[in-house]
Amino acid sequence: MAAQQVIPSPRLVLVIEKASGQPVSRCYQCHKCTGGCPVTGFMDLMPHQVVRYVQLGLEEDLLKSKTIWQCAACRTCISRCPNGIDIAAINDALKQRTLARGVQPALPAVAAFHQAFLNSIKGKGRVHELGMMIAFKMKTGSYFQDVLLGLQMFRRGKLRLLPEGLKNRERFRALWQGEKEGQR
Ligand code: SF4
Ligand code: SF4
Numbered sequence: 001m002a003a004q005q006v007i008p009s010p011r012l013v014l015v016i017e018k019a020s021g022q023p024v025s026r027c028y029q030c031h032k033c034t035g036g037c038p039v040t041g042f043m044d045l046m047p048h049q050v051v052r053y054v055q056l057g058l059e060e061d062l063l064k065s066k067t068i069w070q071c072a073a074c075r076t077c078i079s080r081c082p083n084g085i086d087i088a089a090i091n092d093a094l095k096q097r098t099l100a101r102g103v104q105p106a107l108p109a110v111a112a113f114h115q116a117f118l119n120s121i122k123g124k125g126r127v128h129e130l131g132m133m134i135a136f137k138m139k140t141g142s143y144f145q146d147v148l149l150g151l152q153m154f155r156r157g158k159l160r161l162l163p164e165g166l167k168n169r170e171r172f173r174a175l176w177q178g179e180k181e182g183q184r
Contacts, residue, residue, distance in 0.1 A: 009057020019093035033077035128163035
């Protein structure tokens with residue numbers, strides 16, 4: 001059978017460069033990012049492959065990959081990359097694109113946590129840990145997991161009952177809106 005021809009899609013590079021703020025097209029596949037990444041044992045695409053797939057426009061493979069959810073955002077890759085490419089930022093842009101397009105995430109629990117975290121920040125400008133964990137548990141159905149730990153944290157004052165807001169909400173809203181527009 002003839003090998004499938006890969007047709008590069010310049011559009012995906014442009015979209016992800018805009019959403020992530022990263023110069024994806026500068027990557028020349030030196031693999032230094034992958035050489036330093038501590039999470040490659042759990043990834044189905046290596047960090048350098050994520051960048052290459054974006055260059056080639058292989059969107060479906062990217063949005064269905066575990067790697068975009070597995071990335072720990074430790075930023076070792078950017079410290080090693082000769083072109084200053086932050087792959088965690090690229091993965092974040094790909095996560096948002098996965099959710100916006102209604103693609104089933106490869107790691108649903110991680111995606112549920114990601115969404116609960118962002119929704120919590122969106123509401124008040126700060127994370128409300130208790131509200132975020134309730135939203136996460138409702139989404140995943142893991143109601144009783146970590147209950148004892150949660151009670152211990154509550155007793156020690158680590159979980160607030162009510163969310164705290166920001167003083168400058170208008171500035172936060174403008175930042176949030178700018179971030180969303182950058183991802184379109
Ligand atoms: S280190 Fe940078 S240039 Fe090298 S493969 Fe990774 S992203 Fe590309
Ligand atoms: S930020 Fe993500 S891709 Fe980069 S080294 Fe850390 S875990 Fe690996």
